[in-house]
Amino acid sequence: MPEIKPTRRAVIRTAAWSVPAVTVAAAAPAFAASSPAQVTYQTVTKSFQFNPVILGTVNTDPVNIVTVDVTATIPATIPVGETAAPVQTQSTVTIPAGLAGILGSLILGNPATVEGTSVSRTTLAGSFTGESITNLTIPQTPFAAPLSLTASGSGAEGLTIPAGNPTGAVTLTLQPPASQLQGRNASGAPTNATPYASELRAIAGADYTLGTFEIV
Numbered sequence: 001m002p003e004i005k006p007t008r009r010a011v012i013r014t015a016a017w018s019v020p021a022v023t024v025a026a027a028a029p030a031f032a033a034s035s036p037a038q039v040t041y042q043t044v045t046k047s048f049q050f051n052p053v054i055l056g057t058v059n060t061d062p063v064n065i066v067t068v069d070v071t072a073t074i075p076a077t078i079p080v081g082e083t084a085a086p087v088q089t090q091s092t093v094t095i096p097a098g099l100a101g102i103l104g105s106l107i108l109g110n111p112a113t114v115e116g117t118s119v120s121r122t123t124l125a126g127s128f129t130g131e132s133i134t135n136l137t138i139p140q141t142p143f144a145a146p147l148s149l150t151a152s153g154s155g156a157e158g159l160t161i162p163a164g165n166p167t168g169a170v171t172l173t174l175q176p177p178a179s180q181l182q183g184r185n186a187s188g189a190p191t192n193a194t195p196y197a198s199e200l201r202a203i204a205g206a207d208y209t210l211g212t213f214e215i216v
Helices: 097-107
Strands: 009-012 022-024 040-054 066-078 088-095 113-126 129-142 147-154 168-174 178-184 196-202 209-215
Touching: 040 097, 040 209, 066 168, 088 097, 088 113, 088 129, 097 147, 097 196, 113 147, 129 178
Parallel strands: 009 129, 022 066, 066 209
Antiparallel strands: 022 088, 040 066, 040 196, 066 088, 088 147, 113 129, 113 168, 113 178, 129 147, 168 209, 178 196
16 A cells, blocks of 8 residues: 655545445554553444446436445544554445346346455545545355445555644545455356446435544
């Protein structure tokens, strides 16, 4: 992953907040005992809904809404000049039966299993602005309708709040996740020639706030 640039507006590549439907868990890092202030952490659990993109078209039919469930351990407070630990992320996406049927028959070639990768993106706004990108792995999963896929991953970099950064609240907002899906038959051979780029879109008026933390 790219290194974090210690500016107020930075792209922060961590494993904190994702996506497709995402569950996140992580442990706080150990800091030197002489440090006058420590990063603190909180666990948040949220459920989000998105519209699927089917063969290039956004589908707004309520029966096809995709649910993304996220549990995340994120900072509660970060002192200026300190670094929050990377966060391990696990994301669970639930695809309704009708949509899963279309995905399996028209796109993935009637697979026995499906696997792939996913990218989850979260924006940071407030007293610090930036973006958190998490690369996730979807393990081989039996194909079913409805279909539930769990993605997990971990980032190599933490979030550093540079010296002189203003104190105050930072809001984390989940962006639509994107996945690459590969179907396989019972023998393990691919059923789709190339991984399918699965996309989701935000639903107008929906709240995608994952959580907030304070820079102190």
